[in-house]
Amino acid sequence: ELKVEQNPLFLSMQEGKNYTIYCNYSTTSDRLYWYRQDPGKSLESLFVLLSNGAVKQEGRLMASLDTKARLSTLHITAAVHDLSATYFCAVDTGRGSTLGRLYFGRGTQLTVWP
Amino acid sequence: DTGVSQDPRHKITKRGQNVTFRCDPISEHNRLYWYRQTLGQGPEFLTYFQNEAQLEKSRLLSDRFSAERPKGSFSTLEIQRTEQGDSAMYLCASSLNTRGSGTQYFGPGTRLTVL
Numbered sequence: 001e002l003k004v005e006q007n008p009l010f011l012s013m014q015e016g017k018n019y020t021i022y023c024n025y026s027t028t029s030d031r032l033y034w035y036r037q038d039p040g041k042s043l044e045s046l047f048v049l050l051s052n053g054a055v056k057q058e059g060r061l062m063a064s065l066d067t068k069a070r071l072s073t074l075h076i077t078a079a080v081h082d083l084s085a086t087y088f089c090a091v092d093t094g095r096g097s098t099l100g101r102l103y104f105g106r107g108t109q110l111t112v113w114p
Numbered sequence: 115d116t117g118v119s120q121d122p123r124h125k126i127t128k129r130g131q132n133v134t135f136r137c138d139p140i141s142e143h144n145r146l147y148w149y150r151q152t153l154g155q156g157p158e159f160l161t162y163f164q165n166e167a168q169l170e171k172s173r174l175l176s177d178r179f180s181a182e183r184p185k186g187s188f189s190t191l192e193i194q195r196t197e198q199g200d201s202a203m204y205l206c207a208s209s210l211n212t213r214g215s216g217t218q219y220f221g222p223g224t225r226l227t228v229l
Binding site for chain 2: 004031033035041042043044045048050088090092100101102103104105106107
């Protein structure tokens, strides 16, 4: 079965600093998602990466996908407190009409402190 | 677009009781998914529907669990003879099955506590 590994699982960083979260997965996929979850809340879609080399940016977050290395990164630039949350990557290994089932990592719990 | 809604938001039940949860997807979305999330873990896939057809079920979905999506609109997830291990957040998501992003949009979840 597909395995999705995120690291680190816990990240405590100071405001203004940069850091990268890594997401490795164990089988072929060209469709990867990043979600954010605040405590007690549901998941909010951040990015969808659909092909090798895809890069998406929104504010202080930038996500990239390397399908050959089976690796996605979520880079945080100049962190602010509002980014504190748990970040999940999720992989969909389906093709065409079989797209749908997502495999999630365990999440990276990010805390940004002043 | 009112988003995915779930009802109830919280459910406390005693072991052995049956519970049923409801999910209303985004109106034009033809795919609907159920996931389960426990503390400190990512969501785990349970099952999904395309329109009214249930296309896949996880091995996590024991025979005490059943899901339906009559008429391809809302869905229900029923757990019979609940066990303490069923305590979790049950998340519903929906998507549009196209060759586009296929992004799944999640509802607020139903938190189940089995005493």
